[in-house]
Amino acid sequence: MSGFEDIVEITRKHVFGTWRVQKTWKPVNIVSAEGCYFTDSSGKKYLDLSSQLICVNLGHSNMNVINAIYEYMKKLQYLTPAFACDVRAELSRMLLEIMPKNIIKFFYSTSGTEAVEAALKIARMYTRKHKIISRYRSYHGSTAASISITGELRRIPVEGYHTVPGTQFAPECYCYRCPFKLSYPECGITCAEYIDYMLQHEGDVAAVIVEPVVGSNGVIVPPHEYLPRLREITRDHNVLLIVDEVMSGWLRTGEWFAVHHWKIEPDIMVTAKGVTSGYLPLGVTGVSREISEYFEENLFAHGHTYEAHPVTLAAGIATINEYKRLNIRDNVLKVGEYLGKRLKELEAHPSVGEVRGLGMFWAIDLTRDKKTKKFMNTPKDKLAGRPIVVEKVAAKASELGVFIIGWVNNLLVAPPLIATREDIDRGVEVLDEALKLADQEASSKTS
Numbered sequence: 001m002s003g004f005e006d007i008v009e010i011t012r013k014h015v016f017g018t019w020r021v022q023k024t025w026k027p028v029n030i031v032s033a034e035g036c037y038f039t040d041s042s043g044k045k046y047l048d049l050s051s052q053l054i055c056v057n058l059g060h061s062n063m064n065v066i067n068a069i070y071e072y073m074k075k076l077q078y079l080t081p082a083f084a085c086d087v088r089a090e091l092s093r094m095l096l097e098i099m100p101k102n103i104i105k106f107f108y109s110t111s112g113t114e115a116v117e118a119a120l121k122i123a124r125m126y127t128r129k130h131k132i133i134s135r136y137r138s139y140h141g142s143t144a145a146s147i148s149i150t151g152e153l154r155r156i157p158v159e160g161y162h163t164v165p166g167t168q169f170a171p172e173c174y175c176y177r178c179p180f181k182l183s184y185p186e187c188g189i190t191c192a193e194y195i196d197y198m199l200q201h202e203g204d205v206a207a208v209i210v211e212p213v214v215g216s217n218g219v220i221v222p223p224h225e226y227l228p229r230l231r232e233i234t235r236d237h238n239v240l241l242i243v244d245e246v247m248s249g250w251l252r253t254g255e256w257f258a259v260h261h262w263k264i265e266p267d268i269m270v271t272a273k274g275v276t277s278g279y280l281p282l283g284v285t286g287v288s289r290e291i292s293e294y295f296e297e298n299l300f301a302h303g304h305t306y307e308a309h310p311v312t313l314a315a316g317i318a319t320i321n322e323y324k325r326l327n328i329r330d331n332v333l334k335v336g337e338y339l340g341k342r343l344k345e346l347e348a349h350p351s352v353g354e355v356r357g358l359g360m361f362w363a364i365d366l367t368r369d370k371k372t373k374k375f376m377n378t379p380k381d382k383l384a385g386r387p388i389v390v391e392k393v394a395a396k397a398s399e400l401g402v403f404i405i406g407w408v409n410n411l412l413v414a415p416p417l418i419a420t421r422e423d424i425d426r427g428v429e430v431l432d433e434a435l436k437l438a439d440q441e442a443s444s445k446t447s
């Protein structure tokens with residue numbers, strides 16, 4: 001292979017950089033990774049403060065997962081989904097133990113997008129209804145049906161051309177900048193009641209879909225009554241509740257799944273990412289007993305060649321075993337609390353509006369003005385290709401040896417779940433420095 005410069009140049013020229021204008025992409029060449037760190041071709045080490053795309057929950061180079069993949073690859077490389085095999089039974093048995101009790105049957109795919117796509121198709125086949133209620137601050141995937149129910153800006157460039165009609169968007173429970181300009185708890189969770197109102201007036205609704213803790217769009221943790229009330233509302237209207245735990249699942253929030261914090265049972269549960277700690281592509285769509293029984297007599301009209309791919313399932317089993325063996329939940333609870341405390345210190349920056357999250361899932365939400373809570377950047381800035389302050393902060397952090405994802409107005413702090421207090425201290429120290437760039441923007445607009 002050619003030299004390192006060629007690697008970057010060929011990648012840049014011949015591989016799409018996603019969700020960006022191509023000419024702005026300058027990929028760094030990464031050559032190795034271990035634990036919470038990865039290294040580039042110049043030998044520079046980076047602390048991974050976003051677990052890549054909030055998926056490498058066990059950290060890099062976990063040998064037990066790697067060996068399980070290798071061993072299974074030697075045993076069986078591929079099987080048509082029509083066959084049974086040990087990993088198809090074993091991962092399903094494990095999911096029955098850790099998912100909400102009413103979720104009893106699974107469709108295995110290869111991404112969060114496909115898992116959402118399957119959930120929507122299943123909901124529509126089961127209910128024979130078409131509409132989906134989703135929320136504005138949401139990301140659910142990039143294919144036709146999943147992007148159609150994505151409330152945030154990534155839907156806009158394909159709206160009408162590559163979207164499926166029938167989505168209604170609802171406001172979300174974003175208390176820091178409440179869409180209704182109300183304050184919790186006096187608001188009486190109007191954001192949930194609004195969905196009740198929508199369901200009173202909409203017909204043909206198959207399902208409501210939510211990320212129980214919103215991910216890319218700012219780690220929005222709902223008030224404690226929100227999800228139980230939403231469960232009640234959807235039941236009252238005989239509408240399915242789909243929870244998208246692609247990002248919030250797998251101990252990220254301190255529970256196997258975020259819904260466990262509020263003890264609700266959805267009708268369909270979607271997950272991916274942390275199921276294999278990102279080591280192999282695997283998506284999961286889990287459905288309730290009622291939905292499962294429906295398909296005993298009706299055609300399950302869905303499937304892929306790589307569905308339930310045995311090696312990906314072996315990776316899932318090994319990952320769950322590692323979560324248990326390493327007592328990851330305890331680490332998330334202990335180190336996550338410390339992470340939240342340290343990140344809250346950053347609220348002293350003029351540009352930091354709010355730091356919020358739970359477990360090892362946090363966002364730093366920027367503002368130009370703490371009084372008015374004016375956004376540092378809006379989705380329209382991103383769509384227009386204007387400079388985005390969180391991207392500048394992330395670039396500065398990268399220069400200082402910390403990798404962090406910035407999306408529109410938020411920095412996403414979600415380190416591998418094995419992170420230590422020392423890793424957190426290092427990350428916060430660099431963010432403290434990098435945020436000075438954002439402070440300049442805040443003061444320049446307010447002075």
Ligand SMILES: Cc1ncc(COP(=O)(O)O)c(C=O)c1O
Nearest residue numbers: 111112113139140141215246247
């Ligand atoms: C909540 C949520 N749903 C769905 C997806 C799509 O998953 P994937 O990128 O694996 O297709 C994502 C990706 O970030 C996500 O965060």
